[in-house]
Amino acid sequence: xxxxxxxxxxxxxxxxxxxxxxxxxxxxxxxxxxxxxxxxxxxxxxxxxxxxxxxxxxxxxxxxxxxxxxxxxxxxxxxxxxxxxxxxxxxxxxxxxxxxxxxxxxxxxxxxxxxxxxxxxxxxxxxxxxxxxxxxxxxxxxxxxxxxxxxxxxxxxxxxxxxxxxxxxxxxxxxxxxxxxxxxxxxxxxxxxxxxxxxxxxxxxxxxxxxxxxxxxxxxxxxxxxxxxxxxxxxxxxxxxxxxxxxxxxxxxxxxxxxxxxxxxxxxxxxxxxxxxxxxxxxxxxxxxxxxxxxxxxxxxxxxxxxxxxxxxxxxxxxxxxxxxxxxxxxxxxxxxxxxxxxxxxxxxxxxxxxxxxxxxxxxxxxxxxxxxxxxxxxxxxxxxxxxxxxxxxxxxxxxxxxxxxxxxxxxxxxxxxxxxxxxxxxxxxxxxxxxxxxx
Numbered sequence: 001x002x003x004x005x006x007x008x009x010x011x012x013x014x015x016x017x018x019x020x021x022x023x024x025x026x027x028x029x030x031x032x033x034x035x036x037x038x039x040x041x042x043x044x045x046x047x048x049x050x051x052x053x054x055x056x057x058x059x060x061x062x063x064x065x066x067x068x069x070x071x072x073x074x075x076x077x078x079x080x081x082x083x084x085x086x087x088x089x090x091x092x093x094x095x096x097x098x099x100x101x102x103x104x105x106x107x108x109x110x111x112x113x114x115x116x117x118x119x120x121x122x123x124x125x126x127x128x129x130x131x132x133x134x135x136x137x138x139x140x141x142x143x144x145x146x147x148x149x150x151x152x153x154x155x156x157x158x159x160x161x162x163x164x165x166x167x168x169x170x171x172x173x174x175x176x177x178x179x180x181x182x183x184x185x186x187x188x189x190x191x192x193x194x195x196x197x198x199x200x201x202x203x204x205x206x207x208x209x210x211x212x213x214x215x216x217x218x219x220x221x222x223x224x225x226x227x228x229x230x231x232x233x234x235x236x237x238x239x240x241x242x243x244x245x246x247x248x249x250x251x252x253x254x255x256x257x258x259x260x261x262x263x264x265x266x267x268x269x270x271x272x273x274x275x276x277x278x279x280x281x282x283x284x285x286x287x288x289x290x291x292x293x294x295x296x297x298x299x300x301x302x303x304x305x306x307x308x309x310x311x312x313x314x315x316x317x318x319x320x321x322x323x324x325x326x327x328x329x330x331x332x333x334x335x336x337x338x339x340x341x342x343x344x345x346x347x348x349x350x351x352x353x354x355x356x357x358x359x360x361x362x363x364x365x366x367x368x369x370x371x372x373x374x375x376x377x378x379x380x381x382x383x384x385x386x387x388x389x390x391x392x393x394x395x396x397x398x399x400x401x402x403x404x405x406x407x408x409x410x411x412x413x414x415x416x417x418x419x420x421x422x423x424x425x426x427x428x429x430x431x432x433x434x435x436x437x438x439x440x
């Protein structure tokens with residue numbers, strides 16, 4: 001190990017940046033192997049002596065890992081219970097025609113996605129849209145696209161809505177209620193949290209959907225209805241949310257583990273495991289549907305980020321942003337939001353947000369401003385920007401995969417005809433609101 005350290009010498013930062021860049025390129029071009037690339041890169045950071053192996057456990061944000069794993073398990077049970085499908089049936093009953101059905105399905109997808117993984121939301125609701133399209137003998141493509149992009153947009157609304165939100169909460173020490181109304185430590189006053197900002201952006205984007213589907217006035221009627229016999233998963237999911245809210249009210253004087261949110265999410269899922277039993281079909285489904293790939297990817301990324309931080313690369317990236325913005329907070333905020341939109345249109349937003357959060361923290365320290373305006377700008381740009389292209393968000397990929405299985409091959413031009421105006425509307429509204437609410 002010492003041989004590699006001596007070999008690298010004072011060029012550790014350059015080596016770390018090159019390795020980091022190659023890692024990103026690998027994840028971009030070999031998306032199916034992203035987790036393995038991240039883990040392999042993390043191992044190289046250790047083997048090259050950039051990050052001591054003793055620091056590996058501390059590099060991983062276990063609160064984030066536990067939150068994602070626990071939420072995935074509970075959500076899998078929730079989906080298997082068919083409760084989301086039953087809720088979608090109720091919405092369709094209230095829709096007089098196809099236009100309103102698509103609007104309600106997209107709104108429903110957004111509401112569910114604020115508390116459930118985006119991809120899971122698409123998998124829940126897309127079959128309803130497919131069924132309606134078959135009965136009316138029309139293309140399901142516009143409906144599925146609307147569901148996917150609405151689902152992705154709402155991911156930033158709450159702490160459990162998306163992996164990027166959980167990453168932000170871990171970096172900024174935010175709890176569940178902070179996403180609704182946020183008061184920074186030491187501040188005299190608070191302000192609107194990301195939830196309400198995302199809702200206004202969502203309403204603006206939904207206005208575009210009204211225009212897009214204004215001619216779809218075919219009447220609809222559902223003949224088959226979903227039957228739900230098991231309400232335990234619904235109780236478990238609601239219990240997770242309630243517990244996260246309650247723990248946020250506890251005074252800071254109470255010594256809680258820093259992984260408390262992750263412990264809650266995992267504990268509720270394990271309660272479900274005990275209720276159903278390890279060998280039950282529900283638990284088999286839950287463990288099968290858990291995204292181990294993302295968990296491994298995040299673990300590797302945490303080690304990589306710790307490595308480039310130790311090598312001084314985060315400081316260097318921060319200096320670049322500071323220089324380009326000339327120290328102007330509004331210009332820095334603007335660059336950060338729209339750069340995030342552009343990057344997230346082509347690169348998965350999880351590694352991007354995980355990398356940029358410590359950069360934003362450092363930038364705020366250098367400029368002597370509160371980091372939250374930059375945190376919120378980063379999250380809104382990175383989350384909403386993923387909707388620009390078919391490959392920018394996992395929800396979009398899942399939606400197009402469903403259409404492909406139904407025999408519909410969607411071209412990028414067809415997807416972006418709806419996604420670009422929808423996304424730019426939402427991003428512009430979010431960009432202005434975040435600045436207006438949190439400007440220094």
